[in-house]
Amino acid sequence: MKINIKYWMRTIHRDVGFLMVGITIVYAFSGILLNHMNGKNPSYETLEAQLTLDKGLSSSQLNAQWKSNETLPPLRKSVVIDSVLIRLYLEGGIGAYNCKTGELDYQISRKRPVIYWMNNLHYNRIKGWSWTADIFAISLIFLAISGILMVPGKKGIKGRGKWYLIAGILIPLLYVLLNK
Structure with a gap:
């Protein structure tokens, strides 16, 4: 019996991706609010x-x-x-x-009940949420790596994809280095 790694990587990537969308939306919305607090707690x-x-x-x-x-x-x-x-x-x-x-x-x-709840998740202030946050982080790492490996040829990691990957690593690195 032959195991088709590409098939399973795509299947798991797709299913984990759909599962993580809800958590990603909550984290992203909360992150935007927290980025623009202007000295006030958005909760x-x-x-x-x-x-x-x-x-x-x-x-x-x-x-x-x-x-x-x-x-x-x-x-x-x-x-x-x-x-x-x-x-x-x-x-x-x-x-x-x-x-x-x-x-x-x-x-x-x-x-603000909904925003308070989302920010408490974002700040990891709800008992037991650490495990879920860790699984979420590991899932994002998996989605990133499997996504890189799934795109073949000139548009993938062997082609122009490597330049986008390098740019994606350099953006936060340069920001930190230039704002010391």
Whole structure:
């Protein structure tokens, strides 16, 4: 019985490739978000708001007024900083009330569930995911090598393919060397 290596390499390459597409899409989408964070975590959205309340409220009056408004985020506690400023600790955020002007600024952060989940996979923060990530990485190595070996002739690794392979290795190498 003769084993046809090309047949099995193509079959496994095809099947593993289809299996890895879903994980690749999750990693790629998450990677794009992480590359463009601009100092903010894409797993959370930050909402900023400003209110004008009565001037000169005490901490207890501020708490009572805050809690009576059901549209505001839950207040955990307030702390008097000085004669002008009261700090509010909110569920998922923080705020500041200026006693002299009555202005209150606050911001809260909310989890973006799908992006949070994808980034946790990307950062390998989910228990047990390391094995899946390692299998994914090994699969990508297999797909890369088997893909190189499958294309015959002038368009394959013996022809112009070698130049693309060399360019693909040089791009990250040169980037690292030029940005030291």
